[in-house]
Amino acid sequence: MKIDELPTPALIIDLDAVERNITKMQEFVRSRGCNLRPHAKSHKSPFIARKQLKAGAIGQCCQTLLEAEALMLAGIENVLLTHNLASPGSIDRLLNLRKNGEIMVIIDGPENGEMLAKAARHRGMAADVIVEVDIGINKAGQQPGEPAAKFARWVTQTEGLRLRGIMGYEGHLQISTPSFEERKAKAQVALGGVTRTLSALSGMGIVPEIVTCGGTGTYNITAGYPGITEIQPGSYIYMDRRYGEIAPAGTDFEKAMNVIGTVVSTATPTRAVTDVGWKAVGIEYEGLGFGGMPTPLLPGLKYTPGGDEHGVLTAEDPKYRPSVGDRVRFIPAHCDTTLNLYGTFYGVRGDRVELACPVARR
Numbered sequence: 562m563k564i565d566e567l568p569t570p571a572l573i574i575d576l577d578a579v580e581r582n583i584t585k586m587q588e589f590v591r592s593r594g595c596n597l598r599p600h601a602k603s604h605k606s607p608f609i610a611r612k613q614l615k616a617g618a619i620g621q622c623c624q625t626l627l628e629a630e631a632l633m634l635a636g637i638e639n640v641l642l643t644h645n646l647a648s649p650g651s652i653d654r655l656l657n658l659r660k661n662g663e664i665m666v667i668i669d670g671p672e673n674g675e676m677l678a679k680a681a682r683h684r685g686m687a688a689d690v691i692v693e694v695d696i697g698i699n700k701a702g703q704q705p706g707e708p709a710a711k712f713a714r715w716v717t718q719t720e721g722l723r724l725r726g727i728m729g730y731e732g733h734l735q736i737s738t739p740s741f742e743e744r745k746a747k748a749q750v751a752l753g754g755v756t757r758t759l760s761a762l763s764g765m766g767i768v769p770e771i772v773t774c775g776g777t778g779t780y781n782i783t784a785g786y787p788g789i790t791e792i793q794p795g796s797y798i799y800m801d802r803r804y805g806e807i808a809p810a811g812t813d814f815e816k817a818m819n820v821i822g823t824v825v826s827t828a829t830p831t832r833a834v835t836d837v838g839w840k841a842v843g844i845e846y847e848g849l850g851f852g853g854m855p856t857p858l859l860p861g862l863k864y865t866p867g868g869d870e871h872g873v874l875t876a877e878d879p880k881y882r883p884s885v886g887d888r889v890r891f892i893p894a895h896c897d898t899t900l901n902l903y904g905t906f907y908g909v910r911g912d913r914v915e916l917a918c919p920v921a922r923r
């Protein structure tokens with residue numbers, strides 16, 4: 562089947578570009594003597610996870626329990642859930658995954674720690690946990706240094722929990738700082754929080770087996786940073802418009818994800834209406850401004866959302882306006898949220914559709 566025969570809107574993934582991105586990241590991280598545990602929140606697919614593992618990744622990170630279940634029930638045997646669980650039902654499902662391999666989960670306080678420990682004790686087992694450290698993202702996580710180390714020590718003393726390591730994700734420094742030098746300087750300050758936590762732990766006689774950090778925007782800062790054993794980038798696999806704008810990730814990795822739409826109306830000489838609304842492409846950040854909009858891969862056109870099923874292309878000159886029935890490709894502003902809108906992506910090579918792949922969307 563050819564790409565032009567797909568019904569639209571459709572999500573296509575360039576498998577050749579994905580494979581090149583996988584190889585590039587893996588070889589770089591290996592050259593820094595670090596491990597790679599890619600984040601599956603960007604692909605939500607055992608098919609892509611297997612490609613990453615085959616290239617040398619040591620496991621996968623997941624952000625939702627559903628992603629972890631999708632991966633582990635499909636045979637992926639080593640997963641870290643980088644999201645706190647706070648309900649007995651979710652914890653039960655998490656612990657059930659132990660039958661399928663190694664499942665670790667982050668915790669950042671005694672409340673979710675005790676819930677997890679209680680459920681694990683009930684089963685006569687210990688849950689594998691990673692302590693989350695807030696290194697500047699200002700969301701979840703223990704404060705770096707003594708507070709995080711004391712909490713990690715509490716984990717080692719709590720029956721039903723087994724401390725495997727610490728995580729500090731510098732998510733506030735991924736796309737926010739386009740200049741590499743500036744991002745590097747800020748990331749090194751943030752990673753200082755990991756170093757302080759490790760030395761406080763060392764003072765308590767605790768040496769964590771896993772120290773995990775890093776995303777696509779900081780992959781070449783965190784991989785090789787002292788004490789960090791693995792990095793967890795996700796977006797490098799598909800990339801998107803926002804990541805494309807930052808150096809050097811934007812040029813190191815190829816954009817592999819497109820949304821394809823069809824022009825369904827041309828009511829004025831400068832307006833074309835497509836079937837790509839906000840149910841077909843991630844639209845976010847900066848309210849309804851241009852920042853969170855997808856980029857049409859045709860010249861002279863600006864996209865604005867026209868509702869759930871419509872997207873309006875405004876041509877700067879009538880000569881650029883596509884016609885009814887024309888297909889238009891878009892680079893999404895954000896790959897993760899775009900993927901989450903689709904139950905299936907089409908894997909393509911050149912102009913051919915190679916496969917349809919299910920997505921474990923939320």
Ligand SMILES: Cc1ncc(COP(=O)(O)O)c(C=O)c1O
Nearest residue numbers: 600643730776777793794795796
């Ligand atoms: C905890 C965690 N780790 C890793 C990643 C992957 O980051 P990126 O998509 O920037 O590579 C994310 C993304 O949100 C994350 O939340």
